[in-house]
Amino acid sequence: xxxxxxxxxxxxxxxxxxxxxxxxxxxxxxxxxxxxxxxxxxxxxxxxxxxxxxxxxxxxxxxxxxxxxxxxxxxxxxxxxxxxxxxxxxxxxxxxxxxxxxxxxxxxxxxxxxxxxxx
Numbered sequence: 001x002x003x004x005x006x007x008x009x010x011x012x013x014x015x016x017x018x019x020x021x022x023x024x025x026x027x028x029x030x031x032x033x034x035x036x037x038x039x040x041x042x043x044x045x046x047x048x049x050x051x052x053x054x055x056x057x058x059x060x061x062x063x064x065x066x067x068x069x070x071x072x073x074x075x076x077x078x079x080x081x082x083x084x085x086x087x088x089x090x091x092x093x094x095x096x097x098x099x100x101x102x103x104x105x106x107x108x109x110x111x112x113x114x115x116x117x118x119x
Contacts, residue, residue, distance in 0.1 A: 003070075008060045012073050017048055034071045035059060 001007065014033040020026065020041075028048035032038040038059055042048030063070045 005057075005060055005064060008064075008070060008072075009057075013056070014073065015049075015052060017045055017052075019045075032056060034073055036071075 013035065015030065016033060017028055017030040020029050028042045028045045030040050030042065030045075030048035030052040032052065035056070038052065038055055040048055040051040040055055042051050060070065062068075
């Protein structure tokens with residue numbers, strides 16, 4: 001089987017997205033676990049996912065052009081093998097988050113889970 005762009009695009013790479021809350025800014029960080037350097041930030045989860053998909057495509061095209069090794073997922077999940085399988089990481093906030101900020105984020109992002117820990 002020829003390993004071209006379509007081959008790699010169809011593999012079940014593990015995509016993760018995490019809400020990062022820092023003292024000076026809040027953003028979404030998305031990455032592909034198996035591909036070193038495939039990491040992006042976005043103002044929203046949708047923006048981070050879109051940027052990650054664009055980076056993934058550029059990464060695969062560049063690796064193919066330069067005939068470089070492209071890591072493949074080491075395991076095939078039971079839930080499918082499409083590139084749209086995203087998994088979200090639970091967010092750990094490394095400082096005291098103001099209560100108002102947590103309530104605002106929870107209201108605007110129903111599926112966000114936040115855990116505050118003392119620094």
